Amino acid sequence: xxxxxxxxxxxxxxxxxxxxxxxxxxxxxxxxxxxxxxxxxxxxxxxxxxxxxxxxxxxxxxxxxxxxxxxxxxxxxxxxxxxxxxxxxxxxxxxxxxxxxxxxxxxxxxxxxxxxxxxxxxxxxxxxxxxxxxxxxxxxxxxxxxxxxxxxxxxxxxxxxxxxxxxxxxxxxxxxxxxxxxxxxxxxxxxxxxxxxxxxxxxxxxxxxxxxxxxxxxxxxxxxxxxxxxxxxxxxxxxxxxxxxxxxxxxxxxxxxxxxxxxxxxxxxxxxxxxxxxxxxxxxxxxxxxxxxxxxxxxxxxxxxxxxxxxxxxxxxxxxxxxxxxxxxxxxxxxxxxxxxxxxxxxxxxxxxxxxxxxxxxxxxxxxxxxxxxxxxxxxxxxxxxxxxxxxxxxxxxxxxxxxxxxxxxxxxxxxxxxxxxxxxxxxxxxxxxxxxxxxxxxxxxxxxxxxxxxxxxxxxxxxxxxxxxxxxxxxxxxxxxxxxxxxxxxxxxxxxxxxxxx
Numbered sequence: 001x002x003x004x005x006x007x008x009x010x011x012x013x014x015x016x017x018x019x020x021x022x023x024x025x026x027x028x029x030x031x032x033x034x035x036x037x038x039x040x041x042x043x044x045x046x047x048x049x050x051x052x053x054x055x056x057x058x059x060x061x062x063x064x065x066x067x068x069x070x071x072x073x074x075x076x077x078x079x080x081x082x083x084x085x086x087x088x089x090x091x092x093x094x095x096x097x098x099x100x101x102x103x104x105x106x107x108x109x110x111x112x113x114x115x116x117x118x119x120x121x122x123x124x125x126x127x128x129x130x131x132x133x134x135x136x137x138x139x140x141x142x143x144x145x146x147x148x149x150x151x152x153x154x155x156x157x158x159x160x161x162x163x164x165x166x167x168x169x170x171x172x173x174x175x176x177x178x179x180x181x182x183x184x185x186x187x188x189x190x191x192x193x194x195x196x197x198x199x200x201x202x203x204x205x206x207x208x209x210x211x212x213x214x215x216x217x218x219x220x221x222x223x224x225x226x227x228x229x230x231x232x233x234x235x236x237x238x239x240x241x242x243x244x245x246x247x248x249x250x251x252x253x254x255x256x257x258x259x260x261x262x263x264x265x266x267x268x269x270x271x272x273x274x275x276x277x278x279x280x281x282x283x284x285x286x287x288x289x290x291x292x293x294x295x296x297x298x299x300x301x302x303x304x305x306x307x308x309x310x311x312x313x314x315x316x317x318x319x320x321x322x323x324x325x326x327x328x329x330x331x332x333x334x335x336x337x338x339x340x341x342x343x344x345x346x347x348x349x350x351x352x353x354x355x356x357x358x359x360x361x362x363x364x365x366x367x368x369x370x371x372x373x374x375x376x377x378x379x380x381x382x383x384x385x386x387x388x389x390x391x392x393x394x395x396x397x398x399x400x401x402x403x404x405x406x407x408x409x410x411x412x413x414x415x416x417x418x419x420x421x422x423x424x425x426x427x428x429x430x431x432x433x434x435x436x437x438x439x440x441x442x443x444x445x446x447x448x449x450x451x452x453x454x455x456x457x458x459x460x461x462x463x464x465x466x467x468x469x470x471x472x473x474x475x476x477x478x479x480x481x482x483x484x485x486x487x488x489x490x491x492x493x494x495x496x497x498x499x500x501x502x503x
Contacts, residue, residue, distance in 0.1 A: 003076035007086035014049035122437030144374030147408025162463030179209020185427035186238035188217035204444025270343025338365030347389035366402035412454025
């Protein structure tokens with residue numbers, strides 16, 4: 001007979017010696033699991049002795065419990081009346097408030113005309129923890145904001161007397177037809193914003209035929225995300241190589257079985273260690289203080305695993321020892337899907353990627369110029385700078401592999417400018433998450449509707465009918481080029497570029 005526990009009894013077990021949690025109406029003893037939890041034991045101890053479902057569910061795919069806990073750790077069920085009493089106490093002492101209390105229901109999505117308005121609405125709908133994680137970036141947030149600001153210094157050069165009654169954004173990525181060069185960058189923990197999660201993102205971009213790169217730290221399983229995908233939808237799987245390589249190998253095996261949907265592996269290189277994201281960390285510290293105060297536990301100045309915010313928790317177990325010589329050959333042993341290298345930030349590394357692709361046909365299909373949305377190394381260059389460096393120092397890369405970019409996209413004109421500079425595809429990450437926060441999958445649909453509309457208008461006003469026609473003749477990037485090549489990037493007359501660099 002299943003044992004029924006009271007919430008008061010469960011609340012007694014909140015230490016490293018005896019740690020119980022309530023999940024989905026069941027009581028679990030997770031004491032033995034504490035040392036091996038990917039995010040460290042601290043994050044579990046914050047939730048010990050109470051119902052952790054609300055915090056656990058948005059960031060853990062269905063089936064995670066069964067995969068990681070032994071059957072005997074399930075002790076019984078929780079008495080609902082005692083849990084209701086406990087929740088009343090938690091609601092007054094522990095609940096994280098929204099960042100801005102909404103005056104009423106959110107406005108209709110069709111009244112939101114740009115990404116800034118969508119983000120503003122999302123902020124009123126999501127938790128403080130969610131907002132802090134999505135909004136946060138490295139150190140002073142310079143790279144985060146400069147990613148977008150740099151596009152303002154690129155001017156468009158419209159042509160006249162051109163029939164512009166129609167324009168199309170249809171293109172191909174890695175040989176697969178897509179309806180637009182605009183794609184979703186890997187964006188973790190989508191269910192923090194809305195229960196629709198990553199599957200909701202897939203649904204929201206479906207009518208545009210856009211590609212979705214799914215985060216290694218998605219809050220849904222890859223199987224759940226593609227279960228109801230539109231016919232012909234193109235996905236990529238982001239990979240953070242784990243220190244325990246067997247974990248990554250097991251995930252690659254799962255993705256290989258879903259190759260009808262997943263068409264590439266996105267190997268992320270721009271964050272071998274987590275950046276310092278102070279908004280995220282501060283939010284986590286505030287929640288720890290609240291929990292410690294409510295439980296009468298004495299605080300400590302010691303920083304423990306799992307105490308650095310959601311971003312740092314997600315990085316536990318991520319390998320920092322990747323190299324050209326070891327990682328790509330290892331990856332080739334476990335998948336024959338094309339590899340996309342995400343996080344290239346210099347023309348030197350872009351050149352090396354192309355050189356590797358020439359030596360190993362079928363290996364690297366594309367690179368993504370990215371500084372991780374400004375979330376890793378602050379003051380790292382925006383993708384536009386790297387694009388311009390490549391055009392000057394190693395233009396042959398564009399003929400060898402596809403070049404994609406992400407970071408700072410706020411307008412459809414930003415997408416078009418990047419395409420003019422040689423990008424094959426342009427990604428948005430936070431924008432998709434804010435769309436979810438503002439209105440679930442319909443908010444994502446509205447986000448892409450806005451960007452696609454702006455892209456269409458821009459192309460027509462430039463006098464362009466297809467994305468293949470876009471090129472440098474449609475932009476004036478001299479202001480940005482001066483920043484890079486006239487001393488701004490530290491390039492002396494001898495130059496830092498070694499055209500004969502080898503792997």
